[in-house]
Amino acid sequence: xxxxxxxxxxxxxxxxxxxxxxxxxxxxxxxxxxxxxxxxxxxxxxxxxxxxxxxxxxxxxxxxxxxxxxxxxxxxxxxxxxxxxxxxxxxxxxxxxxxxxxxxxxxxxxxxxxxxxxxxxxxxxxxxxxxxxxxxxxxxxxxxxxxxxxxxxxxxxxxxxxxxxxxxxxxxxxxxxxxxxxxxxxxxxxxxxxxxxxxxxxxxxxxxxxxxxxxxxxxxxxxxxxxxxxxxxxxxxxxxxxxxxxxxxxx
Amino acid sequence: xxxxxxxxxxxxxxxxxxxxxxxxxxxxxxxxxxxxxxxxxxxxxxxxxxxxxxxxxxxxxxxxxxxxxxxxxxxxxxxxxxxxxxxxxxxxxxxxxxxxxxxxxxxxxxxxxxxxxxxxxxxxxxxxxxxxxxxxxx
Numbered sequence: 001x002x003x004x005x006x007x008x009x010x011x012x013x014x015x016x017x018x019x020x021x022x023x024x025x026x027x028x029x030x031x032x033x034x035x036x037x038x039x040x041x042x043x044x045x046x047x048x049x050x051x052x053x054x055x056x057x058x059x060x061x062x063x064x065x066x067x068x069x070x071x072x073x074x075x076x077x078x079x080x081x082x083x084x085x086x087x088x089x090x091x092x093x094x095x096x097x098x099x100x101x102x103x104x105x106x107x108x109x110x111x112x113x114x115x116x117x118x119x120x121x122x123x124x125x126x127x128x129x130x131x132x133x134x135x136x137x138x139x140x141x142x143x144x145x146x147x148x149x150x151x152x153x154x155x156x157x158x159x160x161x162x163x164x165x166x167x168x169x170x171x172x173x174x175x176x177x178x179x180x181x182x183x184x185x186x187x188x189x190x191x192x193x194x195x196x197x198x199x200x201x202x203x204x205x206x207x208x209x210x211x212x213x214x215x216x217x218x219x220x221x222x223x224x225x226x227x228x229x230x231x232x233x234x235x236x237x238x239x240x241x242x243x244x245x246x247x248x249x250x251x
Numbered sequence: 252x253x254x255x256x257x258x259x260x261x262x263x264x265x266x267x268x269x270x271x272x273x274x275x276x277x278x279x280x281x282x283x284x285x286x287x288x289x290x291x292x293x294x295x296x297x298x299x300x301x302x303x304x305x306x307x308x309x310x311x312x313x314x315x316x317x318x319x320x321x322x323x324x325x326x327x328x329x330x331x332x333x334x335x336x337x338x339x340x341x342x343x344x345x346x347x348x349x350x351x352x353x354x355x356x357x358x359x360x361x362x363x364x365x366x367x368x369x370x371x372x373x374x375x376x377x378x379x380x381x382x383x384x385x386x387x388x389x
Binding site (some may be wrong): 030217220224225227228231235236238239242243246 | 273277280281284287288291295299300307331334335338341342353357360361363364
């Protein structure tokens with residue numbers, strides 16, 4: 001296992017627009033546009049960093065969620081149907097194996113057709129136990145586009161359900177996250193590549209206090225253009241009534 | 252007898268000429284208001300950002316987007332002024348400063364979403380007002 005290995009990167013999430021967790025990066029709505037990717041590698045053995053799988057990672061916070069984006073490229077033949085990618089959350093910034101308590105995994109059953117399942121586990125003595133289905137916190141998805149695989153995750157920065165199975169991520173705290181990758185749907189045996197990053201969780205702004213500028217713009221647009229069209233319509237009506245006035249005068 | 256007939260014909264000609272002028276002015280009002288309406292619809296689509304195909308698609312398409320937005324508002328203003336001036340003439344009233352100010356404001360308001368469009372529109376409207384003032388004075 002991993003001993004005495006320092007994190008590959010320390011990431012500061014951008015406070016931005018929430019992406020849709022579907023594994024698809026929609027440029028038309030500027031998904032993940034505010035973020036800058038950080039390149040790291042996943043290794044078979046973190047203590048021996050060689051033959052790494054290069055990945056790009058982005059982090060973003062919106063409201064009460066931390067969003068993580070991971071993208072990498074492989075030769076099409078190297079994608080296995082049972083591929084998975086997971087995010088393991090430590091109880092703190094500790095990178096000790098035993099401190100990784102929570103696991104969110106996107107498990108494909110068929111990479112080509114995009115069949116997948118988002119799975120929520122807790123870890124006890126390196127054994128993965130599936131959470132109670134009714135209290136799944138967060139979301140995850142993946143999508144293969146050509147030779148590029150994209151995974152997206154959302155993790156709550158608050159504990160909504162007081163789940164004993166989930167690691168509560170507190171704001172203004174640094175946590176260690178382990179990224180795991182593999183091609184066999186057994187955990188932890190199926191993990192082939194992994195690495196650790198530290199993420200400085202920011203203080204999420206209170207949703208209730210956020211004035212949604214876009215909403216204000218939309219309301220103002222509706223008011224202004226309705227007003228303009230009303231004035232214009234009234235003027236057209238006056239022109240129409242002028243015609244009948246002119247007819248009466250002529251007669 | 253012939254003098255009365257001549258006067259009648261003259262009056263009839265004057266009446267016909269006046270009617271023709273009125274019809275022409277009314278047609279101008281209708282044509283101008285139609286063109287103003289088309290400009291307003293174009294402005295609604297682009298300035299209310301219902302159509303955003305040119306937005307954030309590179310500098311060239313951004314310029315096209317801004318140009319469409321500004322030109323549609325300026326054309327709306329121009330055709331509305333022409334239409335209203337003819338309408339007022341038909342009614343025998345002068346075009347008041349308040350009317351021009353109202354059209355100026357409702358034109359400018361359409362550009363509120365984009366500061367660059369607002370700036371160019373304001374400049375364009377001021378130029379149009381100066382132009383119309385000098386044409387009128389001339």
